[in-house]
Structure formats: C-alpha cells, structure tokens
Amino acid sequence: MNTVVIGLQWGDEGKGKIVTYLSRYYDCVVRYCGGSNAGHTVDYGDFKIVHHLIPSADGRFKKNMYIGVGVVIDLDVLLRELEQLNNLFPESSTLLRVCKQSHLVLPFYRELDGRIDAARNEPVGTTRRGIGLCYANRALRFGLRLEDFEDDQTVKERLRELAKLWNLELSIETVLEHLREAYERISHLLIDNVEAFENLKNKNLLFEGTQGVLLDVDVGTYPFVTSTNCSSSGVQSGFGYPIKIDKVIGVTKAYTTRVGEGPFPTELKGEEGERIRKLGGEYGATTGRPRRCGWLDFVLLRYAVKVSGCDELIVTKADILKNFEKIAVCVAYEVDGIKVHELKNLKDIHRVKPVYEEMEGWKDINSRAFTKFLKKMEQEVGVRISYVSTGSKVDEIIAL
Template sequence: MKIVIVGLQWGDEGKGKVVAYFSQFFDNVVRFSGGSNAGHTIEYNEGIKIVNHLLPSFYNGKQLNLIISNGVLVDLETLVEEIEELKNKIDYLPEIKISNLAHVVLPFHKVLDEKIDEETHIGTTKRGIGPAYADKINRIGIRLKDFENKDNLMKKLRNISEFYYKMYGINLTLNYKYIIELYEKIKRYIVSQMEIIEEIKESNVLFEGTQGVLLDLDMGTYPYVTGTNCNTTGVQSGVGYPVKIDKYLGVFKAYLTRVGNGPFPTEIYGEEAAMLREKGKEFGATTGRPRRVGWLDLILLKYAIKVSGVEELVLTKGDILSKITKIPVCIGYKIGSKVKENITSIDEIKEVTPVYTYLDGWETLNDLNFKRFLEFIENFVDVKIKYVSYGPKVDQIKQIRQN
C-alpha cells in the first residue's frame, strides 16, 4: 500500500499530525520535497511536542523508517538539531535514511534568499530554499554524495562561493570545518538513492507532502509559491522512481491561513482576524510569524482537489470554530457582474470578491450543525470527508465514514 498525504491550502493544514497518525499503519514515511521551510508540529499523548522541519512525521513508538529522499533540500545544522531533539524527547528513535542525492542548503543560499525577498516581497521564510533549488537546476549544487570526497568537495564549495560573489556580490567566508563536522554527525544515516527506491518498491509507504497545493511551484499562486512541486505530482521526481500511488489523501482546515504575501480572497482583518488567529494559535512553526487568516474558500478547495487528484479528505480544526454563531463559507467569486463557482486558472483569484453563504455554528463537533457543515463541503467539492481531527494531539482523529 502506498499513499500520499498533501495539504490542500497554503500549508499549515495540520498535515504533520495527520501523517503522524497514519504512519502507524506503514513501514516507511518518505519526505519527497521541500526543505527546512516546512514546519510540522506534532503533539503526542505523552505530553511530548515536536516540530519537524526535515524529518518526516511519525507515530511515537512505531517501528518504521523515516526517509528523506532526493527531492528534499537538507540544511545540515537544522537536521542535526532535529535528530538530537528527538533523542532527548523520545525513548525509541525510528530508523533514519537520507538520500545521498539530496542537495544541501548553504549559508549564501539564505543570504541570497533574503536579498531576493527584499526586492520581490514574496514573503519567504528566508531559509535559502529557492536559491538552493535554483543551484540544483543550474547544476552547481552540492549534494550529500559530494562529501564522500573531501578534496572534490572543497573545490566545489570554493567554486560556488566564487559564483555567488561574481553573480550576486555575496562574499561569505564559509566555515568548511563546521560544515564537514555537521555532515559527519549525520553520515551514518546516509544511504544510496537506489537503496531508498528498493525500500519503497518492497514496502508499505506513506509519502508526506510539505507546504500545500496552493504553494506548488506550477499549480500554486505563482509567484507567491515555494521552490518545488509540493503537489502530489512531486512524488515521482522527489524519489526518482515512477511510484504507483494507491490512495491520495488531502488535508484542509475549517478556515484558511497563509504565511507570506500573495492573493487571499477570503482574508479577514481586525478583531475578527485576531479572534480566529488566537483561537487557532495561528503562528508559523518555522518563522513564528502571525499567519494571515480568513474563512474557508470552497472555490480554492475544489481547485486544489482537482489538480492534486485527492480521493479522500481530512478536516482539521473544526473545533476552533466552535461557539461561533454563523460560519461564513465562500461559495463563489464575483468578477465584475458575474459570479463563478469554479476557476480554470489560479490566476483568476487575484481580483475577486468572495461570495459567502452563512452556515449555522455548533457548540461541539457532536452537534448536528457540524455534520451539516461537513455535508455542505462534500456536496460542493464532490469528495467525501473521511476523517475529522478534533484536537491538536496525534490520536485526536476519528474516522467518520467507512467508504
């Protein structure tokens, strides 16, 4: 069995918790894209709270492999810190496998990321992800495999340093010794990509998406997107093998948030936004920035479902909307004098006015009005909500329908 779980919004849908829950039924959890710009917060029943930026999410106590595949960008310092944190917080550390073909984020990637953001106002996390992916495409990137030959590594590092000085005026003196020391701390986990492919072929695998479909490099709100394909389409290139996926699951929350700039038709402001942000604890796991917040947008959700091919839905944070009398839900976009219930291009959302319907609120998730809320969403997007998350902890997920 091979499934992929992705977010259907602009990230922060609660994927980490959902992946951790489902991982108990699998042998491997595979990260296939992104880098340390992702932040998956996981709260276990044992009172343990972990924020993963590179390591896949997992069910505590389950014997499985955590695989970082070739499509992921590795920030050595972040990865070392994450592994050490896990060792200190949990009794049993899952087996970690990192592809030797994964590219490495270096200090000048972060400097360039910040310089670019100052000009473009994209609102990135400034973790160096875009520039590192660009170097990969430009064929000047550094891979973990390059660390196997220290002489060649030093030559490549000097060459890329010179490139950044000539092209961007970034003149950094790399601490080569420190970089190699970090590599040595994770060396024991590094395996060939072929070993990872064989592992994937012969076992039950859960592929963990990062960010969300609306941040996908191709199908998201370009240019306000991440540097890679975080849609379900990224699995194949992210593991270097034509994987046959058995099931596609999409995660969305009962309202919307966004970090960084870009269009957001249902965004709200002032006291209403502050209320929703505080109730949902909507502050970035990676940056700590307060997230932009807004009401659920079914036009965007329907779009994300179509381009990702997800067949089942997981709703999170319905409990955050409890005790709100009327719940606004966007069911159309007013463009001029016309109202649309579908979009054929994500670019259409840049200058629209949301059209809302108002659904009766609920006291608890056991109320009939919450069931009606779920049914309304299902009827609009034509995909069933199979699971509902009712709290922050991993096990606070329930299956609400069998088929």
Template sequence: MPALVLLGAQWGDEGKGKATDLLGGSVDYVVRYQGGNNAGHTVVVGDQKYALHLLPSGILSPGCTPVIGNGVVVDPSVLLSELSGLNERGVDTSKLLLSGNAHIITPYNVTVDKVTERFLGKRKIGTTGRGIGPTYADKINRVGIRVQDLYDESILTQKVEAALDVKNQILTKLYNRRAMAVDQAVEELLGYADKLAPYVADTVLVINQALEEDKVVLFEGGQGTLLDIDHGTYPFVTSSNPTAGGACTGAGVGPTKISRVIGILKAYTTRVGAGPFPTELFDEDGEALRRIGGERGVTTGRDRRCGWFDAVIARYATRVNGLTDFFLTKLDVLTGWEQIPVCVAYEIDGKRVEELPYSQTDFHHAKPVYEMLPGWSEDISKAKSFSDLPKNAQNYVKALEEMSGAPISAIGVGPGRDETIEINSFL
C-alpha cells in the same frame, strides 16, 4: 502496492503532522519528498508537543522508518539539531534515512536568501530566509551541493568554487556585501560528513524495494497545493512541488505505484507570507480564528492570516492532485459561531467564477461569494464518531465534502493524537 501521498490542500499549515501521525502506527515508511526546514508540523502525543521542521512526522512512530527523499533540501545544522532535541526527549531517531541525492543548504545559500529578500523591499516574496529558494536554484543551475558530495572533498571544493564564482559577484557588486571564502564554506560542510554518515542511504532503492514487499509507504508533502511552484499562487509560492506529482520525482517512485492521495484541509483557511487570499478576514472573526486555532507558524513564528473556508481552492486541489480523500482538521475551532460563511465562488469584474482563475491578475481581484451555514455551540472535542457531532457540524462537513469534490474520510476535533474521527480507513 499500498503507497499513499499526504499533502496540504490549501496554503500549508493544515495539520499534516497530525494526519501523518494518525497513520504512523500502520505505516512502515514515512517519506518527505520536497521542501526543507521552511515547513513545520506540530504533533501532539499525549501531553507532549513536538514541533518538526525537516524530519518526517513518522519519526515519532515506533516501528516506522522515516525517510528524507532526494527532493528535499537539507540544512545539516538544522537536521542535526532537530535529531539531538528529539533524542534528549527519549525519541529513537536511529532509523532515519537520508537520501545521498538530497541537496544541501549551504551557508552562502542562506546569506543570498536573506539579502535578496531585503533588497526587494516592498516587492519581497515573504520567504523564510532559510536558503530554500537559492538551494533549489543551484540545483536547477547544476551548481548544487548534494549530501553525497560531503564524502569527496575534491568534488565538494570544485562545486563550491563554481557556485561562489557567481554568488560573490552578486554579493559584492550588487548588494555591497563581503565575498564568502571557498575554504571556509568547504570546511563547514565537511564538518557535517561524519555526523550525517549513519543516515545516508540510496533511498530510491529502499523505498521501491519496500513497495515490492507490500510495505505501507506514506509520502508526506510540506507546505500546500497553493504554494506549489507550478500550480500555486506564483510568485508567492515555495520553490518545490508539494503537489502529488512531486512525490514521484522527490522520492523516486513511478506514478503507477501510488494508490491513494489524501488532501489535508483545514475547516477554515490560513496562509503565511505575502500573496492573494480572497477570504482573508481583517475583523474580530479573523482574530478569533487566529486565537482559538493557535494560528502561528511552526517554523516562522509569524501569525497566520485567517479567513473562511474556500471551496474554490479545495476543488482546485482535488483536481491538480487527483485527491481520493480529505482529512478535515480543526473543526473544533469553529464551535461557537451562529453562522459560518463558506466561499463557494468568486466575483471577478462583476462575473461569478466557480473555478480558480488561471490569471494572477484575476485572482488578485477575486472577491469571495459566501453561502451561510448554521453553526453549533456544543463542545465536539470528545466526539468519537461522526454521529457524535451536533447536527449542524455534520451538515457543515457534508457541505464541504460536496463542494470540494472528494470524500472526507477523517475529521480532527482537537489537537491531540486521539482527537480524531475516522470515517473511512485510509489503508
């Protein structure tokens, strides 16, 4: 059963789109299993750059069926806009499948997200303001709107009424905002029904039948391990489970069907939004990483916080995801440094700690313990094999592999589809 999970092993933005796209030609299905349009993948094909937010990266691979699973929260306007944009560029999007059980991001979810974040002020989480968290909250509170509800006006109206009973109390009495009208929300949501209908399917059945037929299915996570609602740097996390276990619940497959779990690992570390970040740099090196790496959020447009590679986080990602392989991206960005620091442990209250502390307080106070590795100055963007890399670049990769606890099976040496060194096949 060739089912693979591909996920971020840091705080997101590791280059998952490039990795998914690399596998796209050999994969029959690519399935997004969590998150929403708060995720973003940049895929470069030839001289064309595509910024994907909600759609699986497999949408760009002819012959591959892209699937939005039941664990994803879907903003219909964003989905339709993204499909339209790709169609205008000549990309065939007709094979997309959308789970009827996926939850809809409603207009009132977006409103609640924005006003809540503003209300928190200095205590804000750093959300994207796209309604992701409130939609997952509605799902858990059992007042959520699912895609299938768009095709039953009576059920849709009842559910919107139930959700707004509480939300309008909060909007008017706590935030001093105007109440939202039930009929207006229902009308807007019903307007998407016909446009989405060609894509709606029982994706759990489709995916499991594909696996039974020995098709290759790739499960693609958004965000990253350290943003997982259960296993990330809570509360500065997303509202879903980007870790490997999320693929089972978010796509409807059993864990015994997954044969490989691939973690995407940037050759340094970045994160967007608030929260602890032990190796964060506030000097010229941090600015250089941001500039050379083009570190700006695909979805948010915010500059990413940049720091050196953190092996403690990588080991943690290996453990909680059961990683079998790493795909190391953006190695080329590190070209030009004489020495490259790598965080091998933390110092907390004067003690050396080599594993991620479970206490949020300890993690906030963690100071990186660095090991210096020799850098390289040669251009590596044309390298086609591991032996083509300068010796110091090879040693850097080997050191990261040993520290992280899983083999590095592919290396990104540039943004292009063909700028990848494949050491071991993922299939």
C-alpha cells in the same frame, strides 16, 4: 498501499499530526519535497515536536523514515532534530535514512535568500531559510550534494564556483570545516537512492507533503509560492523513481490561513480574523509569523482537489470554530460582475470577490450544525471526508 498526504490550502493545515496518526498503518514515512521551511507540529500530549526535515512518523510505533532526493537538507537543522528525536524516542533515530543525492542548503544561502527577496518589486514573503536558492542552484547545476563529501576536493571546487557565481567572499576552509563536521555526524544515516528504492519497493509507504497545493510552484498562486512541487505531482521526482500512488489524502482546515504575502480572497482583516488567529494559535511553526485567517473557500478547495487528484479529505481545526454563532463559507467568486464556481487557473485570483453563504455555528462536533457543515463540504468539493481532527493532540481524531 502507497498513500500521499498533502495540504489543500496554503500550508499549515495540520499535515504533521495527520501523517503521525496515519503512520501506524504504514511501513515507512517518506518526505519527498521541501526543506526546513516546513514546520509540522505534532502534539503527543505531554510534549510537542516540530518536524522540519525528519518525517513525521509516530515515534511510539518505531516506523522507518526516509528523506528522499527531492528534499534539500540544512545539516544544522537536521542535527538539532536528530538530537530532539534521540531524547524523546531513542530508537527512532536509527530508523531514519537520508538520500545521498539530496542537495545541501549551505549556511550562506540564508543571507542570499533574504537579499533576493528584498530586491523584488513585491516580496513574496520567503522564510529566508535558503530553500529557494538551493533549488535554484540545483537547477543551475551548481548545487552541492551529500555524496560530494566523499571527496573534499569536489566540495572545495563547488564552494569556489558558488562564491564566484554569487560574488561572495568566502573562507572556503572555514565553510568546509563546518560542513564536514556536520556531515560526519549524519554520515551513518546516508543511503544511495537506488538502494533506498530497492529496500522500500515492497513496503507500504506514506508520503508526506510539505506546504500546500496553493503554494505549489506550478499550480499555486505564483509567484507567491514555494520552490517545489509540493502537491501530489512531486512524489515521483521527490522519491527519485516512478511509483504508483494508490491514494491521495488532502488535508484542509475548517477555515483558511495563509502566511506571507499573496492573494487571499476570504481573508478576515477585522475582529473575526483575529478571533480565529488567537483561538487556533495561528502562528508559523518555522517563523513564528502570525497567520492571516479567513473563511473556508470552496472555490479554491475545488481547484486544489482537482489539480492534486485528491481522493479523500481530512478536516482539521473544526474545534476552533466552536461557539461561533454563525460562520461563512465561500461558494463562488464574482469576477467583473460574473459569478464563477470553478477556476481553470489562479492568475486573476487577486481580482475576485467572494460570494458567501452563511451557516449555523456549532457547539460540538456531534451537533446537527457540524454534520450539516461536513455534508456541505462534501457536496461542494465532491470528495468524501474520511477523518475529522477534534483537537491538537495526535489521537484526537475520529474516523467517519
């Protein structure tokens, strides 16, 4: 069984917890896209872990982990995460493998990333971690890969090319020394893509997506998106080989959030939005930025389910809306006076006016009001809900 877990909103849906919980049923967790701009927070109760690069496998179950070719690697971040993993689950770090053909996020990419975003007429709100620039250099064939460190001369030539391309004054030797030291510390984890595929081809794999469908570079709210195919469509290229996906699980909050710039039809800019933000602890795990909050949007959820091929839903943060006397859900948009229930694309999303239905709030997840909310979601989206997260901790989840 090969399953992919993706976010159906603008990221931050709680995928880290979900992947950690589900990982007990799989042989290996595979990261297939993104970089250290991801922040998957996992609450074990006594402690929390924030995964940026290392897959969110449950350390208590000693599962294999693989970082695929579609992930871009910041070695400094990876080393910090490995240290954290070694401290909490000493045996788990030996179960990680990293694709040799993965591209590296170089230290000077971060500054360039910020410079590029600042030069836009309208900044997209990048995390300024150098992720987009790394993917751009990969596409331009100027990228530096982990396997290049098998020959220092190759690395030097790549660094010179990059300095020339981006008009940088670099101390090649200083940069190389820093990268070489970091590379040596993780070299024992490296594996060629072909060998990884051979090792994993008969295993049950859980693919971990990053960000969310609405941030996918092709089907998201472009240009306010990330730089990768973070929807289910990115699994093949991010793994590096054709692979059959048996199930696509979409994760959605009981409300909607967004970090950074871009359209957000159901955003609540007043007291209700602030209340959700505080109750939900809605601050970015990677950047610490406050998340924009709003009501659940069924129009966007239907779109995300359709373009991702989602088979089932997992709902998170339903507990955050406890004790709201009334909640609202967006069931349609009004565009130029016409009511719209389905979207073919997102190009005019900034122009829509949400059409709401009001629903009774709930005191707990066993209440009639909450059951009615879940049934409404399934009817509107057309996909069944398999789990509901009932709290922040890994095991605070119930199957339906």
